[in-house]
Amino acid sequence: xxxxxxxxxxxxxxxxxxxxxxxxxxxxxxxxxxxxxxxxxxxxxxxxxxxxxxxxxxxxxxxxxxxxxxxxxxxxxxxxxxxxxxxxxxxxxxxxxxxxxxxxxxxxxxxxxxxxxxxxxxxxxxxxxxxxxxxxxxxxxxxxxxxxxxxxxxxxxxxxxxxxxxxxxxxxxxxxxxxxxxxxxxxxxxxxxxxxxxxxxxxxxxxxxxxxxxxxxxxxxxxxxxxxxxxxxxxxxxxxxxxxxxxxxxxxxxxxxxxxxxxxxxxxxxxxxxxxxxxxxxxxxxxxxxxxxxxxxxxxxxxxxxxxxxxxxxxxxxxxxxxxxxxxxxxxxxxxxxxxxxxxxxxxxxxxxxxxxxxxxxxxxxxxxxxxxxxxxxxxxxxxxxxxxxxxxxxxxxxxxxxxxxxxxxxxxxxxxxxxxxxxxxxxxxxxxxxxxxxxxxxxxxxxxxxxxxxxxxxxxxxxxxxxxxxxxxxxxxxxx
Numbered sequence: 001x002x003x004x005x006x007x008x009x010x011x012x013x014x015x016x017x018x019x020x021x022x023x024x025x026x027x028x029x030x031x032x033x034x035x036x037x038x039x040x041x042x043x044x045x046x047x048x049x050x051x052x053x054x055x056x057x058x059x060x061x062x063x064x065x066x067x068x069x070x071x072x073x074x075x076x077x078x079x080x081x082x083x084x085x086x087x088x089x090x091x092x093x094x095x096x097x098x099x100x101x102x103x104x105x106x107x108x109x110x111x112x113x114x115x116x117x118x119x120x121x122x123x124x125x126x127x128x129x130x131x132x133x134x135x136x137x138x139x140x141x142x143x144x145x146x147x148x149x150x151x152x153x154x155x156x157x158x159x160x161x162x163x164x165x166x167x168x169x170x171x172x173x174x175x176x177x178x179x180x181x182x183x184x185x186x187x188x189x190x191x192x193x194x195x196x197x198x199x200x201x202x203x204x205x206x207x208x209x210x211x212x213x214x215x216x217x218x219x220x221x222x223x224x225x226x227x228x229x230x231x232x233x234x235x236x237x238x239x240x241x242x243x244x245x246x247x248x249x250x251x252x253x254x255x256x257x258x259x260x261x262x263x264x265x266x267x268x269x270x271x272x273x274x275x276x277x278x279x280x281x282x283x284x285x286x287x288x289x290x291x292x293x294x295x296x297x298x299x300x301x302x303x304x305x306x307x308x309x310x311x312x313x314x315x316x317x318x319x320x321x322x323x324x325x326x327x328x329x330x331x332x333x334x335x336x337x338x339x340x341x342x343x344x345x346x347x348x349x350x351x352x353x354x355x356x357x358x359x360x361x362x363x364x365x366x367x368x369x370x371x372x373x374x375x376x377x378x379x380x381x382x383x384x385x386x387x388x389x390x391x392x393x394x395x396x397x398x399x400x401x402x403x404x405x406x407x408x409x410x411x412x413x414x415x416x417x418x419x420x421x422x423x424x425x426x427x428x429x430x431x432x433x434x435x436x437x438x439x440x441x442x443x444x445x446x447x448x449x450x451x452x453x454x455x456x457x458x459x460x461x462x463x464x465x466x467x468x469x470x471x472x473x474x475x476x477x478x479x480x481x
Contacts, residue, residue: 017142017149022263024153024180029256031160032173033321040170042249045256047115047174049236050099051122056226058095058127062088063134070138078198081135088131092124099123109245111170118174122181129185132192135199144191152184224363231370231396235377235389242381251386253317253326254333261305261340265298265347280355287355288417293468295348295418296426300463302344303430304456309337311437311452312445319445328386335390339397341430346401348418349408356411365403369396422463429459 033041066084070077103116133145159176193199236255239247280287308316313333317326353362373396380388409415433455442448 017146018263018266020146020149020153022260024156026256026260027157027160028173028177030320031164032170033253033325035164036170036173038249038325039245042245042252043109043111043115044170044174045252046112046236046240046245046248047119049233049252050102050116051119053226053229053233054095054099054120054123055127056229057098058088058092058123059130059225060091061223061225062091063130066131067134067138070135074139077135077139077196081196081199085131088127089124092127095127096120096123112240112245114171115174118171118178122178125178125182125185129181129188132185132188135192135196139195141195144188144195148184148188148191151187152180155183156180224359224366227363227366227370231366231373231400232393234370234374235381235393238374238377238381239386239389242378243385247386250326250328251332251389253321253329254336254390257316257320257333258309258336258340261301262343264301265344284412287352288412289468291348291352292418292420292423293464294351295345296423296463296468298344298347299341299423299426299430300456300460302341303426303459304452306337306339306341306344307430307434307437307452307455308445308448309340310334310434311337311448312443313337315443315445331387332390335387335394339390339394342394342397342401346397346404349401349404352408353404353411356408358407358411361407362404365400365407369400372396372399422465422468426459426463429455429463 029041029045032044062084066080069080099116099120103113103120129148136142136144156176159180160173163172163176236248236251239251313330314327317329317333318324350362353359373392376392376395377389380392384391405416409417433452437448437451442451
């Protein structure tokens with residue numbers, strides 16, 4: 001099979017797998033907010049933040065390393081799994097132990113403690129499930145992961161409906177969450193054993209020299225994933241200690257919606273990174289051309305959703321969580337409208353650094369940003385609460401974006417390499433129209449939504465050149481020549 005249909009098929013299945021998980025997670029959190037109230041939403045959100053961080057510690061770049069190495073030499077699949085699996089188990093054990101310690105020592109709220117203990121059980125099964133998924137990805141076969149993601153998250157949705165109908169307590173929801181993750185791992189592992197009969201449990205660590213190589217290979221990506229998540233989740237943990245659980249719920253109500261929108265960034269990363277990586281190795285001019293088109297495209301998404309967050313936060317929160325709930329989140333959501341514009345804009349620069357083999361610089365930037373974010377939040381949260389945390393997040397994102405732009409500029413020896421008149425037109429269009437809507441107090445979603453949609457379509461038409469539209473068409477057909 002040629003590479004084009006393989007890439008097209010895997011991109012589609014990856015998108016579907018990610019979408020299934022997203023729908024189930026949104027149903028989980030919206031259901032908790034609506035059926036159990038704001039306090040329960042705050043408790044579960046805080047426990048889930050810890051869970052997400054522990055997953056990154058348990059992974060620490062090994063999934064990426066395994067998929068990459070298998071992709072280079074698929075016939076060594078079983079051997080590579082035997083070498084990497086023990087390392088994965090060790091890091092998973094450490095992550096579970098750390099989460100249990102944080103639950104039992106660092107938490108004063110009994111409900112959050114119990115939720116963290118239950119969710120800790122999901123850490124090993126979830127991280128081993130993604131490990132098995134990496135085996136299939138390395139062999140250019142994402143269909144098993146997509147199928148399991150569908151059945152696993154459908155199972156979770158069924159559990160949630162039954163729990164809601166029976167009026168069971170929140171702890172049962174956490175148990176259902178863990179059960180769905182366990183099912184996903186068992187199901188995917190069985191498929192892997194059928195596909196690769198030689199697979200088995202490996203618990204003996206590789207020799208010291210080999211272990212150092214494996215550890216070092218995933219280290220940069222592991223650190224980047226860990227600190228990039230900490231950079232945008234640490235504020236939630238600090239809010240819990242400095243402002244209380246109600247503040248966590250109000251803040252996470254916006255964070256969950258922002259995460260929903262930022263899925264488009266994740267899809268772009270999955271689909272574009274291979275194309276950009278190949279272009280950098282063979283044709284740097286094409287690398288830059290694709291980067292410009294991707295940056296403009298993401299700016300359109302960022303501007304569209306950013307203006308919705310900025311202009312109609314109260315109505316959006318009411319539609320999702322229920323009218324009159326999370327009203328304190330309104331100013332936070334307005335700030336996150338600007339954050340979305342920055343996040344979508346900087347993602348292309350980050351991808352270009354990765355494909356230009358500058359991943360270690362991205363890692364250094366997010367580590368520095370995490371430290372700055374923590375110090376700023378310690379000063380700001382006690383005085384300004386969730387609004388202060390949102391402003392710190394805005395500053396952190398702006399800092400990362402500026403540094404990424406600077407690093408890419410140094411790489412290509414030209415300042416603002418992805419900016420052209422079309423890019424400026426898109427940015428200016430969203431900024432000016434957003435300012436006008438704000439001045440005239442346009443807030444009704446029924447009015448704002450169609451107007452912003454028309455604006456986005458107009459800016460897309462005016463901001464892309466004919467050649468860039470050809471690049472978009474080529475990418476959608478996944479041409480690599």
